[in-house]
Amino acid sequence: MTDVTGVSRRSVLQLSAAAAASLTLPFGGFAGAQPALKQGLSVFGELKYGPGFEAFDYVRKDAPKGGRIAFSAPSWVFNQNPQTFNTFNTFVLKGDAPPRMERCFDTLMVRALDEPDAIYGLVASGVEISADGNSYIFHLRPEARFHDGSKLTAEDVAFSLNLLKASGHPQISQSIQEFTEAKALDDARVEVVFSGKQTRQLPLIVATLPIFSKRYYSAYDFTQSTLTPPLSSGPYKVGAHEVGRFVEFHRVADWWAKDLPVAVGQNNFDIIRVEFFRERQVTFEAFKKGLLTYQEEFSSKTWSTEYTFPAVTEGKVLKAEFPDNRPSGAQGWFFNTRLPKFADARVRRALAFAFDFEWSNQNLFYGMYSRTQSFFQNSDMMATGLPDADELALLEPYRDRLPVEVFGEPILAPASDGSGNDRNLLRQASELLAEAGLTRKDGILLGLDGKPFTIEFLDSSSAFDRVVQPYIANLKRLGIAATFRVVDPAQYQTRENDYDFEVTGRRYSLSATLSDSTRDMWGSKAADRPGSYNLAGIKDPVVDALLEKALAAGTRKEMVTAARALDRVLRSGHYWVPQWNKPYHSVAIWDVFGYPDEPPFYDFPVETTWWFDKDKAAKIGIAG
Numbered sequence: 309m310t311d312v313t314g315v316s317r318r319s320v321l322q323l324s325a326a327a328a329a330s331l332t333l334p335f336g337g338f339a340g341a342q343p344a345l346k347q348g349l350s351v352f353g354e355l356k357y358g359p360g361f362e363a364f365d366y367v368r369k370d371a372p373k374g375g376r377i378a379f380s381a382p383s384w385v386f387n388q389n390p391q392t393f394n395t396f397n398t399f400v401l402k403g404d405a406p407p408r409m410e411r412c413f414d415t416l417m418v419r420a421l422d423e424p425d426a427i428y429g430l431v432a433s434g435v436e437i438s439a440d441g442n443s444y445i446f447h448l449r450p451e452a453r454f455h456d457g458s459k460l461t462a463e464d465v466a467f468s469l470n471l472l473k474a475s476g477h478p479q480i481s482q483s484i485q486e487f488t489e490a491k492a493l494d495d496a497r498v499e500v501v502f503s504g505k506q507t508r509q510l511p512l513i514v515a516t517l518p519i520f521s522k523r524y525y526s527a528y529d530f531t532q533s534t535l536t537p538p539l540s541s542g543p544y545k546v547g548a549h550e551v552g553r554f555v556e557f558h559r560v561a562d563w564w565a566k567d568l569p570v571a572v573g574q575n576n577f578d579i580i581r582v583e584f585f586r587e588r589q590v591t592f593e594a595f596k597k598g599l600l601t602y603q604e605e606f607s608s609k610t611w612s613t614e615y616t617f618p619a620v621t622e623g624k625v626l627k628a629e630f631p632d633n634r635p636s637g638a639q640g641w642f643f644n645t646r647l648p649k650f651a652d653a654r655v656r657r658a659l660a661f662a663f664d665f666e667w668s669n670q671n672l673f674y675g676m677y678s679r680t681q682s683f684f685q686n687s688d689m690m691a692t693g694l695p696d697a698d699e700l701a702l703l704e705p706y707r708d709r710l711p712v713e714v715f716g717e718p719i720l721a722p723a724s725d726g727s728g729n730d731r732n733l734l735r736q737a738s739e740l741l742a743e744a745g746l747t748r749k750d751g752i753l754l755g756l757d758g759k760p761f762t763i764e765f766l767d768s769s770s771a772f773d774r775v776v777q778p779y780i781a782n783l784k785r786l787g788i789a790a791t792f793r794v795v796d797p798a799q800y801q802t803r804e805n806d807y808d809f810e811v812t813g814r815r816y817s818l819s820a821t822l823s824d825s826t827r828d829m830w831g832s833k834a835a836d837r838p839g840s841y842n843l844a845g846i847k848d849p850v851v852d853a854l855l856e857k858a859l860a861a862g863t864r865k866e867m868v869t870a871a872r873a874l875d876r877v878l879r880s881g882h883y884w885v886p887q888w889n890k891p892y893h894s895v896a897i898w899d900v901f902g903y904p905d906e907p908p909f910y911d912f913p914v915e916t917t918w919w920f921d922k923d924k925a926a927k928i929g930i931a932g
Contacts (some may be wrong), residue, residue, distance in 0.1 A: 345435065345436055345447065346435050346436075346437065347428060347433070347434050348420075348426055349417065349511065350423065350425055350427075351424075351425045351509055351512065351821050352863060352864045355426050356420065356422065356423050356426065357428060362569055363569055364420055364569075364570070365422060366421060366906070366907065366908035366917065367572065367574055367904060368904050368917075369572050369573045370573070371576045371917075372576065372902075372920070373576050373577075374932055375900070375919070375920020375921075375922065375925070376577055377577050377579075377581070377915065377918070378582075378583060378602065379581075379601070379603065380584070380585055380591045380600060381406075381407035381408065382606070384407040385407075385410065385479075386398050386399060386405070386479060387400065387401055387402070387405050387477060387801070388404070388406065389406075389797050389798070390407055391584055391585065391586055391769075391797035392404055392584055393406040393552060393584065394552070394798070395533035395534055395535060396534060396538055397532070397533055397538070399472065399477055399518060400477050400530070400531055400532075401477050401805065401838065402531070402532070402533050403533035406555045406584075408544075408557055408580060408582055409546075410518065412542045412544050412546065413518035413520070413540050414431050414460070414519050414541045414542045414565065415431065415516045415517060415518060415519060416429070416430065416432040416446050416465065416517075417429050417430055417431075417435075417516060418516065418570050419516065420908075421911040422908040424820040424910060425509075425820065425821035425823075428569070429570065431448055431452050431465070432447060433447050433448070434447050435447065435515075440504070441511075442502045442503070442504050443499060443500070444499070444500045444502075444514075445493065445497055445498070445499045445500075446465070446498050446515070448460070448465070448497065448498065451564050452541065452564055454540065455540060455545050460519065460541055461496075462495055462496060463492045463495070463522055464519055464521055465492070465498040465519055466489075466490040466498050467522035467525070468490075468517065468519045468522075469484075469490040469500065469514060470489060470490055471525070472484065472518075473487060475530055477839065478837055479839065479840070479841070482828065482834070482837065482840075483510075483825070483828065486502055486503045486505050486506035487502055487503075487510065487514050488503050507859045508859070508861075508862075509821070509822075509823045509824055512823075521540075521541075524539040537549075542560070543560055543563050543574075544557040544558060544560060544575070545557065545558055546558075552584060554581060555581075557581075558579055573917065574917055575916055576916075576917075576918065576919035577915070577918075578932075583600060586796075587771060588606075588607060588610075588769060592614070596617050598619070601897065601898040601900060602895070602896075602901070602914065603895070603896045605894045605896055607771075608673040608674050609672065609674065611676070611894050612674040612676070613674075623928075624899055625896055626896065627894075627896050628896075629894055630892060631891065631907070632686075632890075633910065634817060634818065634819070634910060635685065635686050635687035635689065635817070635818040635819075635820065636685035636686035636687075636817070637683070637815060637816040637817045638680070638683040638684075638884065639680050639685075639813075639814070639815035639816070639887045639888065640813070641765070641812070641884060642843045642883060642884045643659070643844060643883060644807060644810055644811065644812075644843070644844065645883065646845040648757075649761065649810075652744045652745075653880075654740045654744040655741060655744045656882040656884075658736075658738075658741045658744070658786075659783070659885065660721065660722065660882060660884075660886070661722050661740070662733070662737055662785075662786060663779045664724045664727075664728050664729075664730060664733075664778065664782065665723075665724065665887075666724045666725070667727065667728035667778070668778065670726060672774065672775060672778075676890060677889060677890050678889055678890065679721055679886065679887075679888060680886040680889045681720055681721055681879075682718070682879065683830075683874075683875050683878045683879065684871055684872075685889050686889060687820070689822075689867075689872060691718040691875040692872075694716065695714075695873065698869045699869055699873045702869070702870060702873040703715065703876070706850045709849075710877065710880065711880045713880055714876045714877055714880050718876050718879055722736075728782075729782065734782065738786060741786065746761060748787050752787050752789075753787030753788050761789075762789045762790065763788060763791070764792075764793050764809070764810045765780075765792045765811050766793055766803065766810070767792065767793070767800070767813065768795060768796065768797045768800035768801075769794060770794045772792075776792045777792070805839045807843070807845065813887075814841075814843055816829055819910070820910055821864070821867070822858050826855055827855050828840050828841045829841040830842060830851055830855065830874075830878060831851070831852055831855055832847040832849070832851075835847045844884065846878075848881065851877055851878065854870055854873055854874040857870040857873075857874075858871050858874060893912055899927075899928055900920060900921060900924050900928070900930050900932075901918050901920065901924070902918065902920075902924070903917065920932055
């Protein structure tokens with residue numbers, strides 16, 4: 309959940325191509341694909357960069373190297389935890405790893421962030437694709453090396469991909485089920501074979517998975533937590549660290565790939581330091597003191613009222629807003645529908661009527677936010693208006709299984725009068741609860757089991773208390789006793805992994821091209837799998853079918869149409885209480901950085917494309 313009001317940033321998820329779930333679909337290969345060496349891959353359309361490109365357009369090619377950046381992680385994936393860590397193994401479910409461990413590992417190919425989904429060769433110089441699209445032969449660069457100087461070979465790649473399928477984090481292993489096997493043809497070529505039922509996206513997912521040293525993991529158990537920094541091959545490696553407090557990632561000055569087009573102008577900081585704090589206010593105090601030099605601010609109150617300390621007035625700390633063009637995705641409180649109390653959509657809808665966004669935005673958020681309505685907010689995949697003919701063609705086969713509202717205007721979150729106690733909305737909520745069979749006795753709402761209906765909001769930080777408490781007050785007016793429970797970060801992650809909660813907050817940040825990760829968020833198979841993103845426990849055959857349509861789309865237009873139909877169905881399920889969004893990043897920095905004029909359209913890669921400016925740092929008395 310974005311920490312727009314002081315909540316910890318634990319729920320911000322950047323769903324990378326590698327953080328995806330599986331889907332069984334027919335696959336016809338890329339249009340016109342023949343066994344010829346390709347330097348890049350894309351789900352739809354042409355590649356922007358030709359074979360002779362020197363660097364991505366969004367980087368400064370001669371960006372200086374050196375200095376450091378220190379921050380508390382604003383995003384994370386897999387088993388990573390922004391508030392603590394107890395393992396360096398980030399590619400399994402067990403343990404809490406520090407964010408940015410993935411920066412230590414090379415991949416066959418890497419994303420171009422100014423294209424929706426294109427990837428270009430890193431370890432792989434190119435790839436051959438069979439005519440049926442079921443076999444990809446990656447040609448490896450002979451100079452690829454691990455940090456101990458040992459050669460990175462096709463055996464390492466094949467070992468890594470097969471290992472991740474067998475024992476990787478569920479968000480990886482479940483995403484690549486239609487990947488059959490990887491095998492080394494010789495030292496320089498690895499063949500990746502698919503079942504024939506893979507999505508168009510899956511080969512790109514596999515090509516961006518981490519590569520491990522086979523020799524190293526023959527001595528270490530990949531499935532276990534470990535505080536031994538792993539042997540890796542990427543632009544950074546684990547440096548100084550203190551468990552649960554900080555970890556530094558040190559730039560590998562002689563990284564074998566530093567002069568490749570996909571790396572030029574990137575990985576400029578000598579040290580990327582990730583700090584760990586349990587509470588947002590402590591993090592802010594660390595930034596004020598200069599212990600952190602970069603802060604993406606998720607608290608609207610702090611952003612609006614607390615950047616008044618001396619370093620700001622003296623010009624040493626700057627505030628800036630950078631555009632966020634990515635789909636905002638779904639941010640809200642999610643009901644655990646595995647529990648009987650949340651099984652009825654009418655109950656879930658009623659509970660959403662008690663949250664007064666308009667009052668919260670005016671009184672808590674300083675008017676900075678817009679209401680989130682869609683699972684695809686801030687994108688063309690968001691459903692609007694009446695379904696068009698193409699959407700109806702997808703929805704009509706399921707008309708008898710869908711609420712009539714799906715075929716009208718898309719369902720919107722209730723808008724209040726801004727009083728904080730909208731009697732009309734609370735009346736509608738009471739009516740819905742009564743329709744669902746719940747009753748009130750002596751002012752207490754009773755569930756179908758005859759016991760008082762209670763709700764526990766679970767979080768890992770007390771900072772979100774000021775937002776939850778007004779919501780709890782409105783729930784009390786409905787006869788519901790709600791509580792806000794804070795647990796330590798490790799326990800919180802375990803409880804989320806095991807779905808041991810009633811209501812919890814989350815933000816899903818999506819990519820411009822839907823990948824298999826959408827199935828991990830909303831697909832039936834993910835609902836009962838520990839560690840999936842399907843917190844709500846959505847199990848709906850119609851949702852599954854529309855997910856398949858979206859991931860099987862042969863054109864972007866077809867994908868957008870299927871996503872809009874899917875959005876209508878998801879919104880009709882009332883699985884969440886939608887929260888809020890804003891289309892920009894609120895960033896505060898100590899004035900020691902340089903950065904390109906504009907970030908790439910599809911991401912905000914601070915740690916890879918910014919650099920430390922020694923002259924600026926000297927002016928404000930900060931050493932590199």
